[in-house]
Amino acid sequence: MKTVLITGASSGIGEGLAKSFAEDGWHVIACGRDAARLEALHQHSPNVTIRLFDMTDRDACRQALAGIGADLVILCAGTCEYLDRGVVDAALVERxxxxxxxxxxxxxxxxxPQMRAGSRVALVSSMAHWLPFPRAEAYGASKAALSWFAQSLRLDWEPKGIAVTVVSPGFVDTPLTRKNDFAMPGRVSVEQAVAAIRRGLERGKNHIAFPGGFGLIVRLLSALPAFLQRALLRRMVRS
Ligand SMILES: NC(=O)c1ccc[n+]([C@@H]2O[C@H](COP(=O)([O-])OP(=O)(O)OC[C@H]3O[C@@H](n4cnc5c(N)ncnc54)[C@H](OP(=O)(O)O)[C@@H]3O)[C@@H](O)[C@H]2O)c1
Incomplete structure (x- = not known):
């Protein structure tokens, strides 16, 4: 039986991935902080075991993950907070x-220490850092940092036989986006997101981005000259 470790398995995309892998007979190590939601996942399938920890606590991570090996690691847990009208809230950015x-x-x-040759790590980033969207200073910067880190790590872990995948979703209908009060073009369901991620992982892709149409638009906008890009993005600034 293959093992997948998934952070953020208590909600949204991570929860969808955990259910999908468990239904396909994988042993799923489901990680998060919400004991009740993770317990419900375990009730859903005996293939699911649970690890409860706050991943911002380095010691808690070390204790919870000590000795755990997995064929596939999907680091999906994350958060999103936007700045309000350009006010730089240092505590928000830190969070x-x-x-x-x-x-x-x-x-x-x-x-x-437990990662073996032939295994893969997927880090869930976002398209949010492909363009400097207003209000996304903290979120975009956090995902830019994560993607950059992953791309360097891919080179350093290649000789060890460990593959690194970056996952860049557009908008997905989850509790994280349900609190947004703006239009979310191209928003897909969790089921669609799970299918796109699993398809990309099965193909051994270094980079998985979806949905394709919205991704193409963001890519094209990011290739525009800076003055044109700024003129378009300025329309999204709240007064
Ligand atoms: N939804 C989108 O449109 C979208 C688009 C692009 C990228 N993403 C990325 O996709 C990932 C999943 O997002 P989602 O939409 O599925 O969000 P979600 O439904 O809000 O789920 C977030 C998950 O992250 C976990 N988490 C948050 N902080 C944590 C912490 N300190 N320690 C441990 N676990 C923590 C939560 O677990 P607990 O509540 O149990 O702590 C929860 O399971 C995130 O990285 C997000 O940035 C989402």
């Missing part, structure tokens, strides 16, 4: 950077 960047780094550090 987002700590959760989205240092959290996965803590998990990688705890898991690396």
């Amino acid at each position: 987002v950077m700590t959760t989205n960047f240092l959290g996965p780094v803590n998990c990688l550090a705890a898991l690396q």
Whole structure:
């Protein structure tokens, strides 16, 4: 039986991935902080075992993940908070950077002694850092940092036989986006997100981005000259 370790398995994309892998007969190590939601996942399938820890706590990560080996590690847990009208809230930025960047780094550090050749790590980033969207200073920076880290790590772990995948979703309908009060073009369901991620992982892709249409638009916008890009993004600034 193959083993997949998934952080953020108590909600949204991570929960969808955990159910999907468990239904396909994988042993799923489901990680998060919400005991009740993770217990429900275990009730859903006996293939699911649970690890409860806050990934921003390095010691807690080390203790919870000590000795755990997995064929596939999906670091999906994350958060999103936006700045309000350009007010730089240092505590907010720290929360987002700590959760989205240092959290996965803590998990990688705890898991690396057990990672074997032939295994793969997937880090869930976002398209949010492909363009400098207003209000996404903290979220975009955290995902840019995570993606950069992953791309360097891919080179350093290649000789060990460990593959690194970056996952860049557009908008997915989860509790994280349900609190957004703006239009979310191209938003897909968790089921669609899970299918896209699993397809990409099965193909051994270094980079998985979905949905394709929205991703193409963001990519094209990011290739525009800076003055044009700024003119378009300025329309999204709240007065
Ligand atoms: N939804 C989207 O449109 C979208 C788009 C691009 C990228 N993403 C990325 O996809 C990932 C999953 O997002 P989602 O939409 O599925 O969000 P979600 O439904 O809010 O789930 C977030 C998950 O992260 C876990 N988590 C958060 N902080 C944690 C911490 N300190 N320690 C341990 N676990 C923690 C939560 O677990 P507990 O509640 O149990 O702590 C929860 O399981 C995130 O990295 C997000 O940035 C999402």
